Amino acid sequence: MHLSRLFQRSVRMFGARPALAQGKAPALTYLELDRRVRALAHWLQAGLGLRPGDRVALAMKNSVEYAEAMLAIWHARLCAVPINCKLHPTETAYVLEDSQARLCLVQGDGADELRQASARGRDLQIVDVGSQQWLSAGVGTPAPDATVIDGGHELAWLFYTSGTTGKPKGVKLSHANLVAMAMNFQCDMLAIDETDVLIHAAPMSHGSGLYGVPYWMRGGLQLVPDSGGFDESELFSLLGHYERASFFAAPTMITRMLQHAGNADPALPGLRCIFAGGAPFYVEDIKAAVRCFGPRIAQMYGQGETPMTISALPAHVIGQAVALRDDDLLASVGYAQTSVDIDIVDEQGRPLPPGEVGEVTVRSPTVMQGYWRNDEASAQALAGGALQTGDVGLIDDRGLLHLKDRSKDVIISGGTNIYPREVEEVLLRHPRVREVSVIGAPDPEWGESVVAVVVALEPVGADELNALCLACMARFKRPKRYVFMDSLPKNATGKVLKGELKKRCAVEPMPS
Ligand code: AMP
Numbered sequence: 001m002h003l004s005r006l007f008q009r010s011v012r013m014f015g016a017r018p019a020l021a022q023g024k025a026p027a028l029t030y031l032e033l034d035r036r037v038r039a040l041a042h043w044l045q046a047g048l049g050l051r052p053g054d055r056v057a058l059a060m061k062n063s064v065e066y067a068e069a070m071l072a073i074w075h076a077r078l079c080a081v082p083i084n085c086k087l088h089p090t091e092t093a094y095v096l097e098d099s100q101a102r103l104c105l106v107q108g109d110g111a112d113e114l115r116q117a118s119a120r121g122r123d124l125q126i127v128d129v130g131s132q133q134w135l136s137a138g139v140g141t142p143a144p145d146a147t148v149i150d151g152g153h154e155l156a157w158l159f160y161t162s163g164t165t166g167k168p169k170g171v172k173l174s175h176a177n178l179v180a181m182a183m184n185f186q187c188d189m190l191a192i193d194e195t196d197v198l199i200h201a202a203p204m205s206h207g208s209g210l211y212g213v214p215y216w217m218r219g220g221l222q223l224v225p226d227s228g229g230f231d232e233s234e235l236f237s238l239l240g241h242y243e244r245a246s247f248f249a250a251p252t253m254i255t256r257m258l259q260h261a262g263n264a265d266p267a268l269p270g271l272r273c274i275f276a277g278g279a280p281f282y283v284e285d286i287k288a289a290v291r292c293f294g295p296r297i298a299q300m301y302g303q304g305e306t307p308m309t310i311s312a313l314p315a316h317v318i319g320q321a322v323a324l325r326d327d328d329l330l331a332s333v334g335y336a337q338t339s340v341d342i343d344i345v346d347e348q349g350r351p352l353p354p355g356e357v358g359e360v361t362v363r364s365p366t367v368m369q370g371y372w373r374n375d376e377a378s379a380q381a382l383a384g385g386a387l388q389t390g391d392v393g394l395i396d397d398r399g400l401l402h403l404k405d406r407s408k409d410v411i412i413s414g415g416t417n418i419y420p421r422e423v424e425e426v427l428l429r430h431p432r433v434r435e436v437s438v439i440g441a442p443d444p445e446w447g448e449s450v451v452a453v454v455v456a457l458e459p460v461g462a463d464e465l466n467a468l469c470l471a472c473m474a475r476f477k478r479p480k481r482y483v484f485m486d487s488l489p490k491n492a493t494g495k496v497l498k499g500e501l502k503k504r505c506a507v508e509p510m511p512s
Pocket of ligand 1 (some may be wrong): 161260276277278279280281299300301302303304305333389391419
């Protein structure tokens with residue numbers, strides 16, 4: 001099934017229902033949204049000359065234009081390339097170059113920086129969704145119904161993640177992948193209907209945007225906060241205004257909401273469910289969240305390569321476990337989602353019995369089609385026909401999946417992945433840095449924070465290293481702490497023992 005066909009089905013089924021709104025402003029109905037989507041699709045095809053399969057990048061904060069653009073891209077049979085809007089322009093330019101995007105939609109003053117950073121100036125069009133061009137496009141000639149020959153196999157979403165090499169890789173997700181994700185959501189996270197509301201408080205370039213799909217499939221309302229992101233008091237106010245409202249949140253966002261609520265009971269009769277995921281959600285934090293918000297917290301475990309879909313714990317199961325003090329269940333990431341077959345395997349890929357720790361592998365119609373223009377990495381990740389997640393865990397005798405650790409050394413800070421190698425490459429550009437190893441250290445606010453362990457040839461200041469990072473990459477990736485050592489601990493084959501470094505940096509307050 002193609003998402004454009006599914007959206008047209010929703011327009012026929014729910015035409016007069018509210019579909020998309022900003023803040024507390026009146027919503028566009030499904031029929032009104034469809035008119036805009038068709039006009040934008042016509043502009044993409046006839047106005048900009050884009051052809052089926054062309055990539056359109058979205059380098060924007062959350063906005064109603066984001067949701068419109070996603071639907072218009074699919075109606076025009078193009079492929080969306082979501083880009084984290086916090087990336088440095090050179091990092092965005094890398095994604096534009098690798099994906100060979102023909103159009104990049106931006107918002108506000110990002111356009112000029114991006115034009116400068118992008119080497120492909122001539123064949124890449126950059127359009128600001130606040131421009132007259134976009135405004136006119138949204139009210140122009142509507143495109144006819146999308147003719148789709150290819151069913152669900154076309155690419156819908158090219159999501160850039162990073163592998164162990166630290167270089168971002170494009171995860172190829174088809175329409176069929178996203179339809180399967182939406183059906184799993186309905187079965188395993190929350191059964192929704194046309195009275196449900198999704199608030200995009202987390203980035204639409206990641207999970208929140210993807211969860212828009214099940215909402216419009218079921219005739220629900222998607223809502224974008226005026227701030228274009230996460231603001232605790234605004235979110236509380238929206239939850240007081242709307243009924244049956246839910247939102248996706250990284251565990252750190254939930255912790256910040258708890259701090260904001262303090263000892264007050266936020267009541268929030270309009271809150272239906274918080275979908276937590278994307279990073280470890282610790283037992284004590286889950287309990288505090290249930291105490292504050294009631295049994296309205298669900299959890300999912302997924303990854304870009306099988307979006308939002310590996311395992312899940314619905315809200316009533318978490319609520320019950322808190323009541324029964326079943327900490328073991330709370331420490332797990334739940335049961336396999338409906339379409340998912342999970343196997344825990346050893347280093348040779350042989351399935352392990354319950355209780356034994358190995359790599360989590362997944363077979364599911366949500367699993368990606370491979371990496372964009374990277375056959376070697378695709379073959380590795382999909383070896384034997386199953387997705388090798390790079391996560392290590394076990395399935396217990398109740399069928400609950402417990403994640404032990406990530407075999408990749410990805411740092412998850414505030415729900416966003418940071419890849420050590422990328423930061424190491426930048427620090428190694430400093431002439432007085434001899435060796436460096438970047439690790440994640442536990443952080444009560446962010447989950448993990450970036451720590452750089454540096455071996456210097458001659459004394460070098462943390463402020464100099466910080467300035468170098470700021471000049472070369474997004475702010476959120478730069479180390480929060482520098483630890484200087486005479487040498488790095490290594491194993492016999494010369495590999496840095498990151499586990500050892502993590503232990504030392506977690507216990508000893510190092511000079512920075
Ligand atoms: P990404 O591809 O950016 O979505 O990152 C996916 C990775 O985040 C997974 O492979 C896990 O290591 C981690 N992750 C996602 N959800 C959870 C969760 N609920 N609990 C613990 N780790 C998670």
